[in-house]
Amino acid sequence: MTGKRIASILAHRLAILAYVVFALFPLYWLLKVSVTPNKLLYSEGIRMWPSQTSFEHFDFVLKHSEFPTFFKNSLIVSGSTAIIVTVLASLAGYAMSRFTFRGKYWIVTLMLLTQMFPLVMLVAPIFKMLSPLGLTNSLTGLVIVYTAFNVPFATFLMQSFFDGIPKDLEEAAMIDGATQFVAFRQIILPLTLPGIAATLGFVFTAAWSELLFSLMLISGNDSATFPVGLLSFVSKFSVDFGQMMAAGVMALIPACLFFLLIQRYLVQGLTAGAVKG
Amino acid sequence: MASHAAARNGGARRDQRPLKKRLADASAPYLYSAPALILIVTVMLVPLVLGISYAFRDIQLLNPFSGGFIGLDHFKTLSQDQNFYRALKNTLWWTGWSVLLQFVLGLILALLLDKPFAGRAIVQALVFLPWAVPSFLAGLNWAWLFNPVVGPIPHWLFSLGLMSEPYNILSDPQLSMWGPIIANVWWGIPFFAITLLAALQAIPRDLYEAASIDGAGPVQRFISITLPFLAPTIAITVLLRTVWISNFADLIIVMTNGGPADRSQIVASYIFTQAFKRLDFGYASAIALVLLALLITYSMLIVILRQWLLSKD
Numbered sequence: 001m002t003g004k005r006i007a008s009i010l011a012h013r014l015a016i017l018a019y020v021v022f023a024l025f026p027l028y029w030l031l032k033v034s035v036t037p038n039k040l041l042y043s044e045g046i047r048m049w050p051s052q053t054s055f056e057h058f059d060f061v062l063k064h065s066e067f068p069t070f071f072k073n074s075l076i077v078s079g080s081t082a083i084i085v086t087v088l089a090s091l092a093g094y095a096m097s098r099f100t101f102r103g104k105y106w107i108v109t110l111m112l113l114t115q116m117f118p119l120v121m122l123v124a125p126i127f128k129m130l131s132p133l134g135l136t137n138s139l140t141g142l143v144i145v146y147t148a149f150n151v152p153f154a155t156f157l158m159q160s161f162f163d164g165i166p167k168d169l170e171e172a173a174m175i176d177g178a179t180q181f182v183a184f185r186q187i188i189l190p191l192t193l194p195g196i197a198a199t200l201g202f203v204f205t206a207a208w209s210e211l212l213f214s215l216m217l218i219s220g221n222d223s224a225t226f227p228v229g230l231l232s233f234v235s236k237f238s239v240d241f242g243q244m245m246a247a248g249v250m251a252l253i254p255a256c257l258f259f260l261l262i263q264r265y266l267v268q269g270l271t272a273g274a275v276k277g
Numbered sequence: 278m279a280s281h282a283a284a285r286n287g288g289a290r291r292d293q294r295p296l297k298k299r300l301a302d303a304s305a306p307y308l309y310s311a312p313a314l315i316l317i318v319t320v321m322l323v324p325l326v327l328g329i330s331y332a333f334r335d336i337q338l339l340n341p342f343s344g345g346f347i348g349l350d351h352f353k354t355l356s357q358d359q360n361f362y363r364a365l366k367n368t369l370w371w372t373g374w375s376v377l378l379q380f381v382l383g384l385i386l387a388l389l390l391d392k393p394f395a396g397r398a399i400v401q402a403l404v405f406l407p408w409a410v411p412s413f414l415a416g417l418n419w420a421w422l423f424n425p426v427v428g429p430i431p432h433w434l435f436s437l438g439l440m441s442e443p444y445n446i447l448s449d450p451q452l453s454m455w456g457p458i459i460a461n462v463w464w465g466i467p468f469f470a471i472t473l474l475a476a477l478q479a480i481p482r483d484l485y486e487a488a489s490i491d492g493a494g495p496v497q498r499f500i501s502i503t504l505p506f507l508a509p510t511i512a513i514t515v516l517l518r519t520v521w522i523s524n525f526a527d528l529i530i531v532m533t534n535g536g537p538a539d540r541s542q543i544v545a546s547y548i549f550t551q552a553f554k555r556l557d558f559g560y561a562s563a564i565a566l567v568l569l570a571l572l573i574t575y576s577m578l579i580v581i582l583r584q585w586l587l588s589k590d
Contacts, residue, residue, distance in 0.1 A: 012389060012392065012394070013394070015385070015389055016389055016390075016394075016400055019386055019389070019404050020400060020403050020404055022463070023403060023404045023405075023406055023407050023463070023466075023467075024403060024406070026407075026415075026418045026419060026422055026463065027406070027407075027410070027418070029418075029421070029422060029428070029429070030418050030421070033421070033427055041427065042426070046429045046432045088312050088313040088316065089313065091309045091310065091312060091313065092309060092310040092312075092313035092314070094309055095305075095306040095307075095309035095310040096310070098306075099305065099306035099309075101303075101306040101307070103306075103307065104306070107310060107314065110314075110317065110318075110322075111317070114317060114321050114322075116520070116572075116576075117325065117569060117572070118524040118545060118565070118568060118569065118572070119524070120524060120526060120545045120548050120549055120565065121325065121328050121548070121562070121565040121566075121568070121569065122321065122324045122325065122328060123548070123549060123552045123553070123561070124328060124331060124336075124552045124558035124561050124562055125323075125324035125325070125327040125328040125331060125558075125562070126320070126324045127338075127552075127558075128327070128336075128558065129323070129324060129327070144316075144320060145320060147316060147320075148316045148317055148319075148320030148321055149320075149321070151313045151316060151317060152317065155313060180305065205409065205411075208411060209411035209412055209413065211412060211413045211527045211530070211531070212526065212527065212530070212549055215530075215553060216549075216552065216553055227411070227413040230413065230414075230417065231413065231417075231531065234417065241421065241426070241427045244417070244421075245421065248414055248417060248418065251411060251414050252410065252411075252414060255409045255410060255411055256406070256409055258409065259405075259406065259408070259409030260402065
C-alpha cells in the first residue's frame with residue numbers, strides 16, 4: 001500500500017517536472033543563445049550551456065541597432081493605449097454598473113459583437129480610412145486602433161469591479177450634496193484601484209503583443225513598434241541569431257514583469273468569479 | 278443643490294424635479310458611455326461595414342483606377358481558388374489539433390496542480406509563464422528551435438532516428454503546419470489550465486470524501502464528480518477557444534508566412550496575405566466575408582445544439 005502511494009506521488013512530481021521543462025525550455029534557449037558569443041554559436045550549437053558567455057549581443061543591440069527606438073515606440077503606444085482605455089472603460093463600466101437605461105441592452109450587445117468577429121477583417125478598411133488622415137505610419141494611429149479594440153473587454157472588466165462596491169457609498173455622498181460624478185471620482189474610483197491596475201496591465205500586455213495591425217499600418221523604422229522591428233530585422237539579417245535573440249529577451253521583459261505581478265491573483269480571481277456567477 | 282439631490286433620493290417626488298434636471302439625469306448614463314461608444318462605432322463598426330462593401334468592389338491599393346463595383350466577381354474567383362480551399366482545410370486541421378492538444382494537456386495540468394504539494398505557487402507561476410509571452414515572440418522562439426542552425430529540435434529528432442538528417446520542418450510542405458501547431462499548444466495550455474483549475478477549486482471537497490467513504494476509486498470519482506462539475510466550463514471554453522484559434526494568424530505569419538507554397542496557410546492568414554502582400558483589399562474582404570459567414574453558421578449550430586440538449590433533459 002505505501003509502495004503504491006510513493007509511486008503515485010513520484011509519478012505526480014515527474015509529470016509536474018515535465019510540464020515545467022516544456023514551459024520553460026524555449027525561453028531558456030532564447031536566453032542561452034543570446035549570451036553565446038558568435039564564435040561559439042555554430043560549434044556549440046546544441047550544447048545546453050556554452051563554455052563561455054558574453055553580453056556582446058545585448059551590447060550591440062542596445063548601442064548599434066534601432067531596437068531602443070522600437071522599444072520606446074512600443075512603450076509609448078502600449079502605455080498611452082492602457083491609460084486611455086482605462087479612463088474610457090471606467091466611465092462606461094460605471095454607467096453599466098450603476099444605471100438602468102433604455103440603451104443598455106444594445107450597448108452590451110454591440111460590445112459583445114465586437115468580441116466575436118475576426119479582427120483580421122478590419123485590416124484593409126482601417127488602412128483605407130486612416131491613410132487619408134495621415135494616421136498610417138504614425139503612433140497616434142496605432143493608439144486609436146488599439147484603444148478601440150480593447151475598450152469593450154476593459155469595460156466589462158471595470159463593470160465587474162464596480163459591481164463589487166456597495167451602492168450606499170455614493171448615495172450617502174449624494175445626500176451630503178455631492179453630484180454623482182463627484183461621488184464617482186472621489187469615492188468610487190479610489191476604491192477600485194486594484195481593478196484599475198489589473199485593467200491597465202491587461203491592456204498594456206495586449207497592445208505590446210499586437211502584430212497584424214502594426215505590420216499593416218507601420219512601414220518606416222522611425223515609428224516601428226517592437227514586433228514590426230523584430231520581424232523586419234529577422235527577414236533582413238536572418239543570420240545574426242545572437243542579436244535577434246537578445247532583442248527577443250528585451251521584448252519579453254515588460255510582459256514577464258506584468259505577469260509576475262498578477263499571476264498570484266489569476267486563479268483566485270477566477271474562482272471568486274465562478275462562485276459569484 | 279442639496280435639495281435636488283435629496284429630492285431625487287426621496288423618489289416619491291420624482292416628477293417635481295425641473296425639466297432640465299430630469300434631462301440631465303436621463304442622459305447621464307449615455308454621457309458616461311459616449312466616449313467608448315463613439316470610438317467603437319468609428320474604429321470597428323464603420324470599417325466592418327466598409328469591409329463588407331469592399332467585397333463587391335475592385336479595390337487595389339496600388340491601382341488608382343480601381344474602386345468600381347464589380348458585383349460577385351470576387352466570389353466567382355474565390356470559388357475556383359485552390360489556395361482558398363487548401364486554406365479552409367488547413368483551418369480545420371490547425372484549429373482541431375490546437376484545441377484538442379491544448380485542452381487535453383491543459384486539463385491534465387489543472388488536475389496535477391489541484392493536488393497540494395510543496396512549492397505549488399512557484400510551479401504554477403512557471404508553467405503559466407508562456408501565457409505572458411507576446412505571440413510574435415512565441416512564434417519566433419519556436420521558429421528558432423526548429424531551425425537546425427541554432428535550434429536543438431532537428432538534432433534531437435535526428436538522433437532518435439526520426440529524421441534522415443537535421444532539417445527544418447517549417448520548410449517541409451508535409452510537416453510545416455505542425456510547427457505553428459506545436460507553438461500554439463505551448464502558448465495556449467496555460468489558458469485552459471487556468472480556467473479549468475479555477476473550476477476544479479470550486480468543487481466542494483466533501484463530495485470527494487463522501488465518495489471515497491462509499492468506496493469509490495480515483496477513476497470513478499473523476500468520472501462521477503469531477504467531469505460533471507467541469508462540463509459547463511469545458512463546453513464554454515472549448516467553443517470560445519475554437520472560434521478564437523481559427524482566427525489566430527499571428528503564429529503562422531511569423532513562423533511560416535503560410536509557406537512553403539501556401540501549405541500552412543489558414544483562412545485568416547490568407548486574408549492578411551492578400552491585404553498586406555498583394556494589397557488587393559477587395560479580394561481580401563471577399564474572403565473575410567466568407568469567413569464571417571462560416572463563423573456565424575458555426576455559432577448558430579452551437580446555439581441549436583444547446584437548445585436541443587436542453588430540451589432533451
